[in-house]
Each structure stands twice: as structure tokens, then as C-alpha cells.
Amino acid sequence: MDKTLQKDPAKKIGAAIAVCLIAALYIFLILLDNVLPANGFTLMLIPVLKKGAIYSLICVSMNLLNGFTGLFSLGQAGFLLVGAYAYAIFAIPSDQHAAVYQYFDGGAIGFSIPEALAKVLGENAGAFLGAVICIILAGLVAAVFAALIGIPVLRLKSDYLAIATLGFAEIIRAIFQWNGVGPVTNGSNMLRKYTSFSAIKIGEIKLATAFPFFIAMICIGLIVLLINSSYGRAFKAVRDDEVAAEAMGISLFKHKMLSFVISSFFAGVGGALLAMYQTTIQANAFKSAMTYEILLIVVIGGIGSVSGSCIASFLYIACNEWWLRFLDSGGVTLFGKEITVPFFRDGFRKVVFSVIIMVIVLFFSRGIMGDKELSFAGLVRKLRKKKTAEAAEGGAGK
Amino acid sequence: MSNTDIVLHVENVTMQFGGVMAVNDLSLDVPKGKIIALIGPNGAGKTTAFNCITGVYEPTNGLVEFCGLPMVRNHPRGKMKKLYQGEHADLYTHDPAIAPSPDKITELGIARTFQNIRLWKSMTVFDNVLTAKHMRAKQNVFSATFRANAKEEKRMRDETEALLAEQDLLQYRDELATSLPYGLQRRLEIARALATSPKLLLLDEPAAGMNPQETHELAQFIQQIQEKYDLTVFLIEHHMDLVMQISDYIYVIDFGSEIAQGVPQEIQNNQRVIDAYLGVSEE
Known part of the structure; x- marks a missing residue:
């Protein structure tokens, strides 16, 4: 069977196109960071790309849980918070501790991973490697939290699971804001001064935009590999029919736990990237509204579609941060003329957004991609079919 | 028949939901390499018996053994202690270590199909x-x-x-x-x-919704796989044709209790079975 797949020309061409596109993307991103001038367009484009890449990872991690394992969990913001905090705590340089933890006598932690590595490897390599290690640590800490929460919570089903995970996310937020753990989390104050995207460089080449893409792509790649493995099939079996899955020897608790922990690991990684993007973080920002935002993207993209989640992430972020901004600004500029529209004022964007979402939910209830995946091999096959069909038609016409 | 030849041994299994006796004191043996059927009219407790064997339910009382290995052993506990209406309540001790979940039971070598696919x-x-x-x-x-x-x-x-x-x-x-x-x-x-890769295959009404032709093919199919994979088959069925055609031994239950057991000919001529299926005329 594998042999036939390897011989499939469409698959080969598809893979080649994908590799070329990815290479082109990275070249573009590196140009964007280093060469292209900073004008109005790129100043909007760069943050959208960064945040879109981060949200892609976060949404795919939620999709693994909600779409592929059928666990309706609403705890994502909690794990993002854990990841973001874990990253920031390990990455604040030690000489900044006094400034950041000003109410807690410089905090309880006296070291910083990027700093320690910078001493050994030089500044740039230290920052890069330190950031990567801190990101992985952030994922691991989130995974540990998930494992502990999962033990009681994963015995619940559907709505009850959603309520319990939502509650736990809020509890996590409350605990992180508590002054008792202030020496570590800085209480309800901000964490800042840690390694952010702008510190990621190789030599003189800045990688501020390429880095989140790089991390997100590896993580999403891993999730896709997992989904297409035997465990991924077992997750889908649990989603489709729990009773049948259990009767076929698939341990429900073990597989739900696996999915929950893995999803939270990647949510933690996403949280760490979000912390890098924002340069400052505060537990107060990780409210349940954030979970709903992520859930919304997953639903728009298609529950059970990785590529759908990615496409929807970029679309949502672009609309929210860029394309629909004009709705908030009181007027539009068309052909050099300023037109004032009475409805356009602060918050009107959200109204339009809600309407768009309602339209999507009503008319495209399965999202952009449904549960299908975007595949270049499939596109090549379609194009070929079209070509052969056209050739056949042309032949008939003659 | 030595003990190792018994693949599935069910002893005094009772399943009581509240005041309802779904299965009452059911005992049966499934010997290796045979096709054994459990039949009974609608609502007789056949599927409940299956669910007790496969770990979906924990029976209120009784013992289930697979190849001599106890899978479930239970006696009425908690609220059921007072409510329990069945017999043999003090015969078995409860051991929480041996009440495996359905996936563990499948791992031991029992596979099942479902009544509604x-x-x-x-x-x-x-x-x-x-x-x-x-x-x-x-x-x-x-x-x-x-x-x-x-x-x-x-x-x-x-x-x-x-x-x-x-x-x-x-x-x-x-x-x-x-x-x-x-x-x-x-x-x-x-x-x-x-x-x-099971040793014992449990089929829950495999012929439900099939026409006579399909049922006939299914009967052959079950016999084929039984021989080919060296299986023991235990099935629940409504279709008398199928059961009589392929079973080596039949247990009949009604209202949760066993009313007859025997080879197909015996069951066909058993007055209690006929009564249970057709109803007793009021004379």
C-alpha cells in the first residue's frame, strides 16, 4: 500500500509544491524582517502574521482536543496562561528581577535560562536556544497542570467537562494572581523584560517574524503526525463512539488523558509564543473570553480540520486587527475623500464581526474546511482531472 | 469436560436495577470451540447479561470467569444490600481488583459486536x-x-x-x-x-434486520470464522432459524431467569420456551 502511495505522482508534485511554498514563505518573512521598508502596510502585516502563526498553533491544539478526540474542553486560556507565565518566569534576566518583582523583593527565582546560555554560547545563540528551551519548559509545565486537572475532570462527559475545564481555567488565573505566589508569578502585576521575538537573531539577520512561524510549524507538524498515527485513529474512535472504542480495547481514560496533556503541552507552547509577542503579560488578560475566541476560530475553520484552523486563524486575526479596523475609526477614506459614517465608532467592528460569525454559523455550519484537509496532492489531482476533462472535451469538439 | 475447556463461565449472575431484576441468577458455561446461543423474547435480559460479561455493567451479584480467570466477582453492596431480591447474596466476596473495564476485558480476549451497529x-x-x-x-x-x-x-x-x-x-x-x-x-x-484477535466472540443479535437470505449467509459466515480463527462464539439472537441452524447448545431466558437449556431439538420442543415466545393461551 505504501508503495502505491510513493508512486502516486500527484503526491510527489504536491509535496514539492508544499516545500517550495514553505521555502518561499520563509524567504519572504526574513526579507520582511530585514530588508523591506517599514511602511504602513508592513507595520500592519508583521503583527498580523506573527499573531496569526501563534493563534494557528493554539487553535490546532484546541482542535486536537475538541475536534479529534471529541472532548469539549474550555480550559485553553488556562493552559495558555500557564505556558506564558512559565516562559516569562524562566526568561527574565536576573538583573531585571529587582525591577520586575518590585513588590516581592526581586522574586524567588534568581536565574534566567537565556542569560545563562548567553554566557556560554554568546548573546544571539543564547537568546535563541534559551527561548526554545523556555518554550519547551512552558509546554511541559502546562502539560503537568493538565495531567493533574485531567484526573478528576476527564471522567466527566460533554457539557459537564466543558463547565469543569472552564472552572479550572478560572481557578488557575485566580491562583496566578494571588499574592501568596507573588515571588514567582509577581501576583497581579505584569511580567516583562523577558526575551521577546526582537531578540531572536542569527548574526545580523533578524528572525522576529520567522521564529513564531518556525515554532508553530514544527508543533503543528507534530500534531499532524500524531493525528495520522495509530493514536490519532484511536482518538477519532473515541470521538465517534466511546462505547465501541472501549469495547475494541481502547482505554478511554488513557487516550483522553493523552489527548488532553498533549493538547495542553502545545497550548503552553502557544502561550509562551504569545508572551514573546506581547512583551508583557498579565494573568488578567487570559479570561474565558480568550477561550471563546479560540473556539470560534476552530469552529469557523472546521472542527476536525488542522488546515481549517490555520486558515481561520490568519483570517480572524487579519480581520480583527487590520481589515476591519476602519469600522472603529469613524469614517473611511475612499479615493482620497474622507467619508464619515455615523455608525462607525469604537466597538462597531465587534458588531460587524458578530454578524459575520452568525452568517458563517448559519450557512457554513461545518466551517471553512469541514473535516477535510487542504492538500496540495489533492489540488494537483483535481487540476489534472480538469485538464484531462478539457482535453477530452476539446477532442470531442474537433 | 475439564475446567480448561470452559472459555466463559457465568455463575449466579444477577443484575438488579433499583427494584427491577434484569438478569436473575443466570449460570451458564461456554465450552471452547462451540457456538452457544442465548435466546429469549424481547426484554428478557439478554443484552444486560452480555453487558455484565463485557464489563459495561458490574453485576449486582455473581461470578464471571474467562478461561478460569475471574473477571468479575461481586455481591450486593451499599444500597443494594437491603434492596437485593435475588439469591446467593453471600456466596461471593467483592474484590475491586477484579472488575476490569470493557477495554481490559477485550484485552483478555473477548470481542463483541453491538445490537445497534x-x-x-x-x-x-x-x-x-x-x-x-x-x-x-x-x-x-x-x-x-x-x-x-x-x-x-x-x-x-x-x-x-x-x-x-x-x-x-x-x-x-x-x-x-x-x-x-x-x-x-x-x-x-x-x-x-x-x-x-479474540478467543471468544460475543455477537449481539447479528441477524437483526436481515432478510432470510442474508440470515442464511450470515449463519454460514459465523460457522466459517469460528472454524478459521479457532473461536468460541456466544451469541444472542431472535431469529430462531439462525439459532437452530448453527448453535451447539442453547440457553433460554425470560424475565431475566433461565427457563430452559439444551441442544436445538430439545429447545424446539420445550413447552416453556414455546409459551414464552408465543404466550400461554388462557384456557
Whole structure:
């Protein structure tokens, strides 16, 4: 069977196109960071790309849980918070501790991973490697939290699971804001001064935009590999029919736990990237509204579609941060003329957004991609079919 | 018959829901290599008995052994202590260590099918069978993700292919499981159960909703797989034709209690069975 797949020309061409596109993307991103001038367009484009890449990872991690394992969990913001905090705590340089933890006598932690590595490897390599290690640590800490929460919570089903995970996310937020753990989390104050995207460089080449893409792509790649493995099939079996899955020897608790922990690991990684993007973080920002935002993207993209989640992430972020901004600004500029529209004022964007979402939910209830995946091999096959069909038609016409 | 020849041993199993006795003091033996049937009119407690064996329910009282290994041993506890209406309440001690969940029971070697077909709806025919092989694979989540188990995955795929070919399902391998006609879905469900490499196959009304022709084919099919995989088959059925055709031994229950047991001819002529099925005339 594998042999036939390897011989499939469409698959080969598809893979080649994908590799070329990815290479082109990275070249573009590196140009964007280093060469292209900073004008109005790129100043909007760069943050959208960064945040879109981060949200892609976060949404795919939620999709693994909600779409592929059928666990309706609403705890994502909690794990993002854990990841973001874990990253920031390990990455604040030690000489900044006094400034950041000003109410807690410089905090309880006296070291910083990027700093320690910078001493050994030089500044740039230290920052890069330190950031990567801190990101992985952030994922691991989130995974540990998930494992502990999962033990009681994963015995619940559907709505009850959603309520319990939502509650736990809020509890996590409350605990992180508590002054008792202030020496570590800085209480309800901000964490800042840690390694952010702008510190990621190789030599003189800045990688501020390429880095989140790089991390997100590896993580999403891993999730896709997992989904297409035997465990991924077992997750889908649990989603489709729990009773049948259990009767076929698939341990429900073990597989739900696996999915929950893995999803939270990647949510933690996403949280760490979000912390890098924002340069400052505060537990107060990780409210349940954030979970709903992520859930919304997953639903728009298609529950059970990785590529759908990615496409929807970029679309949502672009609309929210860029394309629909004009709705908030009181007027539009068309052909050099300023037109004032009475409805356009602060918050009107959200109204339009809600309407768009309602339209999507009503008319495209399965999202952009449904549960299908975007595949270049499939596109090549379609194009070929079209070509052969056209050739056949042309032949008939003659 | 020595004890090792008994694949499934059910002893005084009682399942009481509140005040309802779904299964009352059921005892039966399923010897190795035989086809044994459990029959009874609607609501007699057949599926409940199945669920007690496969770990879906924990019986209120009684013992279930698989190849001499106790799987469930229970006696009325908690609220049931007072409510319990059955017998033998003090015969068995409860041991929480031996009440495995359905997946553990499948791992021991008992596979089942369902009365209302429960295939994985979003998966293809091929994936349905392949997924059932997940339990016996020796991979872990890392080796599976990083494709370090390629050899095992290939073996699983080859075995699935072979199994589908044997069951005449290979031509449908890339179709959605739910798009198959009803009879083939039943067959696929049996193929999926076989993929877990069971010793004992439990079939819950395999002929439900089938016409006489399909039922006849199914009977042959069950006999074939029984011989081929050296299986023991324990089935629940409504269709008398099928049961009489293939069973070696039959247990009949009504209102949760056993009313008769014997070889097919004996059951056919048993007045209590006829009464249970047709009702007793009021004379």
C-alpha cells in the first residue's frame, strides 16, 4: 500500500509544491524582517502574521482536543496562561528581577535560562536556544497542570467537562494572581523584560517574524503526525463512539488523558509564543473570553480540520486587527475623500464581526474546511482531472 | 469436560436495577470451540447479561470467569444490600481488583459486536478495522508520532488488508463505514471484532434486520470464522432459524431467569420456551 502511495505522482508534485511554498514563505518573512521598508502596510502585516502563526498553533491544539478526540474542553486560556507565565518566569534576566518583582523583593527565582546560555554560547545563540528551551519548559509545565486537572475532570462527559475545564481555567488565573505566589508569578502585576521575538537573531539577520512561524510549524507538524498515527485513529474512535472504542480495547481514560496533556503541552507552547509577542503579560488578560475566541476560530475553520484552523486563524486575526479596523475609526477614506459614517465608532467592528460569525454559523455550519484537509496532492489531482476533462472535451469538439 | 475447556463461565449472575431484576441468577458455561446461543423474547435480559460479561455493567451479584480467570466477582453492596431480591447474596466476596473495564476485558480476549451497529462513523472501512488493532500494538505515543513503529504499522496494515480480503470487504476499503449496506456493516463489525484477535466472540443479535437470505449467509459466515480463527462464539439472537441452524447448545431466558437449556431439538420442543415466545393461551 505504501508503495502505491510513493508512486502516486500527484503526491510527489504536491509535496514539492508544499516545500517550495514553505521555502518561499520563509524567504519572504526574513526579507520582511530585514530588508523591506517599514511602511504602513508592513507595520500592519508583521503583527498580523506573527499573531496569526501563534493563534494557528493554539487553535490546532484546541482542535486536537475538541475536534479529534471529541472532548469539549474550555480550559485553553488556562493552559495558555500557564505556558506564558512559565516562559516569562524562566526568561527574565536576573538583573531585571529587582525591577520586575518590585513588590516581592526581586522574586524567588534568581536565574534566567537565556542569560545563562548567553554566557556560554554568546548573546544571539543564547537568546535563541534559551527561548526554545523556555518554550519547551512552558509546554511541559502546562502539560503537568493538565495531567493533574485531567484526573478528576476527564471522567466527566460533554457539557459537564466543558463547565469543569472552564472552572479550572478560572481557578488557575485566580491562583496566578494571588499574592501568596507573588515571588514567582509577581501576583497581579505584569511580567516583562523577558526575551521577546526582537531578540531572536542569527548574526545580523533578524528572525522576529520567522521564529513564531518556525515554532508553530514544527508543533503543528507534530500534531499532524500524531493525528495520522495509530493514536490519532484511536482518538477519532473515541470521538465517534466511546462505547465501541472501549469495547475494541481502547482505554478511554488513557487516550483522553493523552489527548488532553498533549493538547495542553502545545497550548503552553502557544502561550509562551504569545508572551514573546506581547512583551508583557498579565494573568488578567487570559479570561474565558480568550477561550471563546479560540473556539470560534476552530469552529469557523472546521472542527476536525488542522488546515481549517490555520486558515481561520490568519483570517480572524487579519480581520480583527487590520481589515476591519476602519469600522472603529469613524469614517473611511475612499479615493482620497474622507467619508464619515455615523455608525462607525469604537466597538462597531465587534458588531460587524458578530454578524459575520452568525452568517458563517448559519450557512457554513461545518466551517471553512469541514473535516477535510487542504492538500496540495489533492489540488494537483483535481487540476489534472480538469485538464484531462478539457482535453477530452476539446477532442470531442474537433 | 475439564475446567480448561470452559472459555466463559457465568455463575449466579444477577443484575438488579433499583427494584427491577434484569438478569436473575443466570449460570451458564461456554465450552471452547462451540457456538452457544442465548435466546429469549424481547426484554428478557439478554443484552444486560452480555453487558455484565463485557464489563459495561458490574453485576449486582455473581461470578464471571474467562478461561478460569475471574473477571468479575461481586455481591450486593451499599444500597443494594437491603434492596437485593435475588439469591446467593453471600456466596461471593467483592474484590475491586477484579472488575476490569470493557477495554481490559477485550484485552483478555473477548470481542463483541453491538445490537445497534456501532461502527466509527467518520472512518473508512479500512480504518475501522485498523483502529481495532491499536490495542495489540506495542508502540507508545512517541514512537507512533515519530514513525519509529513503521514496521509494526506496516504489519498492522497488511493484516487489516488480509482480514478485509477474507471477509470480502476489500473492494469497499476506502468507503465510509456507514455508507455500506446494512448486511455489510454487520459483517464489518464482526471483522472489526476479529481484528482484536479474540478467543471468544460475543455477537449481539447479528441477524437483526436481515432478510432470510442474508440470515442464511450470515449463519454460514459465523460457522466459517469460528472454524478459521479457532473461536468460541456466544451469541444472542431472535431469529430462531439462525439459532437452530448453527448453535451447539442453547440457553433460554425470560424475565431475566433461565427457563430452559439444551441442544436445538430439545429447545424446539420445550413447552416453556414455546409459551414464552408465543404466550400461554388462557384456557
